[in-house]
Amino acid sequence: xxxxxxxxxxxxxxxxxxxxxxxxxxxxxxxxxxxxxxxxxxxxxxxxxxxxxxxxxxxxxxxxxxxxxxxxx
Numbered sequence: 001x002x003x004x005x006x007x008x009x010x011x012x013x014x015x016x017x018x019x020x021x022x023x024x025x026x027x028x029x030x031x032x033x034x035x036x037x038x039x040x041x042x043x044x045x046x047x048x049x050x051x052x053x054x055x056x057x058x059x060x061x062x063x064x065x066x067x068x069x070x071x072x073x
Contacts, residue, residue, distance in 0.1 A: 004053050011049025018043040 022039045025032055 004056060007049050008053040011046045011053065014046030015043055015050060016046075018046065 018039050022036060022043065025035060027035050
């Protein structure tokens with residue numbers, strides 16, 4: 001459906017945009033609290049897209065045999 005590179009780039013963009021928006025929070029009071037909660041959830045979605053695809057990219061760089069689990073630690 002979507003390629004790994006496209007999902008990785010989209011995740012990077014989502015994570016970066018919400019990081020900047022959360023740093024520049026313009027709201028006050030309870031509205032700011034709800035904005036920060038929603039922003040962190042969406043930032044987590046972007047981070048999940050990054051993490052899932054970065055693991056796959058690391059495993060693609062290692063030969064198949066003896067040390068297959070090495071990139072994961």
